[in-house]
Amino acid sequence: MIVTLYLSAINKAQSIFDSASPQAEKINRLSYGFLTVAAGVLLLVVVLTVYITIKFRSKENASEPRQITGNRKLEILMVSFPMVLVVIFFFWSLNTMNAINPDRAGQKSDIIITGHQWWWEAVYPGSKVITANEIHLPTGRKLLLQLNSADVIHDWWVPSFGAKMDMIPGMDNFLWVTIDKPGIYEGTCSEFCGEQHAWMRIMVVAQNPADYNKWLLAHTIKTTIPNDSLANKGEVIFMNSSCSSCHSIQGTVAAGMEGPNLTHFASRQTMLSGMMDNNPQNVEKWLTNPQKIKPGAHMPRFIFSKDSVRAITAYLTQLK
C-alpha cells in the first residue's frame, strides 16, 4: 500500500497550492487574495508606465513641457489608497495566523520531531516508538508537532501542510497540522544547516487512524530476528563493531542515540533523508564509503571487508 502511495506522490509536484490540511487551505485563500490585488497593482504600474512613456516621448524640437512640481491631493490619495489595502490585509493575515497557530493551552505534543545534521528523528510519546526520516502521522486529527534541534537550526516544511517552523537548539517550537487524507507528503529542511542541507528531505506517510494504529503497534513489537546465516553474521558485526554505539535497534544491545534509529529500517522507502531508494545495492554502497555518497555526513568510513558489508546489508534489509 505504501508503495502505491509513494508512486502516486512522486508523479506530481507538491506545491504550496496542493493543500492537504485546513491550515494550508487558509494560507491558500490568503495567498489567492493577495495575488489578485498584487496583480492589479502590477497591472496598474505596467499600464501607466507603458502609456506615459509612449504618450510623452520627446518630439523633435519640442519646447520644454509645463513645469509641474507636485499635486498635494494626488499625493494624499497615493498614500491613503495603499493604507486601506494594508489595513484590510493586516486583519486578514492576523485572523489566519490565529486560526492556524492558536495557543497550545497546555496541550501535550502528539509527536516530537528533532532535526539532526542531516536527518529527522520522530518520537511518539506514549509509545516506545522512535523512527527516522519517514514520519508516519494519522489523518483527520488535529496534531500538535513539537519541533526541536539536536545541533544547528533546521526547519520543518511540508508545503501541503501549510506553515513551516524553525527547529532551534535550546528552544521548543510547535506546529499544528490536521491532515485531510492519507498519502505521502514530501517536504524539505528549509533553513541552511550545513554541508548536506540539500539532502534533508522530509517524507510524511499519512495514514487513516486504523492503519496508523496498526503501524504504531507493529513498531512497538520487537524486530523479528533474521533467520539466515548471513544476516545473523551481520547482526553480530553490527553489535560488536562501532555501529551500535551510534544507532539503536530495539530489542538488541544497540542503543546509540547519535544516528538514526534503525529498528524497522527495511520498511522505509528511501534512505539518507530521501537521497536514494532503500535497496540492498544502495545500502552496500553506503556502508562501503559513506563519505563518497553523502560527503560531510557524520558517519565515518569504516574499513569493512566486502563480506562484512554484505553481511550487515543482509541484516539491515531484514529489519522490516
Added chain:
Amino acid sequence: MKAINLPEPEKPIPNLSVSNNQGLLQWISSVDHKQIGIMYLWLSVLFLVAAGCEILLVRIQLAVPNNHFLNPEVYNQLFTMHGTTMIFFVAMPAIFGFNTYLVPLMIGANDMAYPRLNAFSFWMTFFGGLLLYFSFLAGGAPDAGWFNYAPLNQYNYSSSPGVDYYCSGLLIAGIGTVTASANFVVTILKYRVNSMSLKQMPLFVWMILINSFLILAAFPSLNAALVMLLFDRQLHAHFFSVQGGGSAILWQHLFWLFGHPEVYIVILPAFGIFSEVFPVYSRKPIFGYTFIIASGMAIALLAFGVWIHHMFATGLGNTVNSFFAASSMLIGIPTGVKIFNWLATMHGGAIRFKVSMMFAIAFLIEFTIGGLTGISFTLVPIDWQLTDTYYVVAHLHFVFIGGTLFGLFSGLFYWFPKMSGRMLDEKLSKWFFWLFVLGFNTTFLVQHALGAMGMARRVYTYPDLPGWGILNLISTIGGFMMAIATGLLVFIIITALKTGEKATRDPWDANTLEWTTSSPPGLKNFDFVIPVKSTRPFRDLKRPDDADWKKTDNNG
C-alpha cells in the same frame, strides 16, 4: 557668489624633483574625492566579476538535478561568498563611489569635509575585501551563508577559518563604511555652497544624507555581532553557542537589526539617482520633492522596526509577529508610493530614451514586482510557506538588481560623461540594456515558481521532481545572459575611455551644479559656483525668464 575654497597646491612645490604625473602612485596616494570615487567604482567592478564567477559556477551546478559538478563543501563556500561579496563589496562600494564622487560636486564643494578620512574609508573597504578573499588560500572560504546563522557559524560546525575571515573582513570594511558615512554627514551639512539651503539640495544628496544616518545607526549592531562571534570562535566565549548557555536566536536579532536597514541602505541611493534621472530625461521637475524626502525619512525610521520579518518562522509567537508584520506593511507605503512620484514626473514631460532613462523606466516595473513579493512576506502566513525558498531568492534579486543595480546602471550612464569626459556608445549600450534586462527576467522570474513548488534555497542539488529541472535550467541560461551583458558593459566602458567621443560640460541639459563644471572636472572642482536659489540652479541659469525661484506656486 563665493565658492568654498579648500586650500590646494596649485603649483608644484619648488625644488621638488617629483613629476606631476605619478601613474598608479597618484591614485594610491590620492585624497581627491573624484579619484577615490572612481577607485570605489573599479573596486566594485572587480568584486562584481569575482562574485559573478562564483554564482555562474553555482548556476552550472544547479542546471540539472542530482548534479555532481561541485561538491557541497565548495558549493556552500561559493554561494556564501557570492552573497557576502555582492552586498558588502559590490553594492556598497558602488554606492559609495557615486556618493564620494558626486556629493561634493552637487553641493558646490571642492572636496569632502575630511579628504584623508575619505581615503582611509576606501582603503579599509579595499583591504576588508582582500582579507575576506584571502580565506580561499587560508583553508576555506566562509560557508555558513551571508547571514551566517548561529550555531552553524560556531567552530564545531564550521571548523575551517572561513567564518573568522568573514568576521575580520566585514569588521574592517565596516569601519570604512562608518567613517565614510560620518564624512558624508559633515560634508553635506557643513560644506554646501553658502546659498544652498537644505530645501534646495538635490534629492540624490538628500538620500545620501538620510542613508548616512541609517548606516551610522545600523552598522554598530553588525560590528558588535561580528566581535561577539570572533570571541566565540577564538576565545571560546558562548554568546551564540547553546551548549555553553548562549542563544542561537540572538545572532539573528543582532544581524537583522543591521540587515534590514542594510536593504534600505542599498536602495535609498538608487532612489536618489532615479530622482535625478527622471526629471532630466523628462525635462520636468521632480513630482513631490518634499514628499520624496519625507518618505525617505519615514523609511529610515521604520527600517529599525521591521527586522523580525526575517524571523517569522522562528516561533516568536503571534503577538510579536503581528507587530512586525504591521510595521513591515507600513514601510512598504513610502517605498511603493515613490513609484507613482516618478510616473507623475514623466507624465506630461518630453521623455528622451537614453540608456540611463531606459534603466529608470525598467526599474519602475521590476522594482514593483520585487516590492509586491516583498509585501507578501508581511502577510505572516504566506511568509510561513515561502520564507527560505527560491521565492525569497527571486524577491531579493528583484529588489537588489531591479532596484539597486538598475539605479547604479542608470547613474553610470547618466554621470559617465561627467566622470570621464567621454560619451558611452549609445547603440551598444542599448544592446547591453536589452540583453541584461532579458537575462535578469529569465533568471529570476521562474524562481518564484520554484519556491512555490517547494524548492528550498541554498541546496547544492535537488531531486528530479516534475518541473524543477527545466525551470532551473532556464534560470541558469538567464544567468549566463547577464554575464555576457556584463562583459559587454565592461567592453563599452573601456572603449569609451580609450576612444569615446568627447563629452561636453552638460550633455543632457541637466539641472544641478555638477554639470556646470568641466567634464571631467579639474582637480579643483569649481573656480566659482553659480547662485543657488532653487533645486535646479543650472536650469535657472539657462532659462532665467522661467527660473524656479521666480515662481510662487511651489507645490513640491
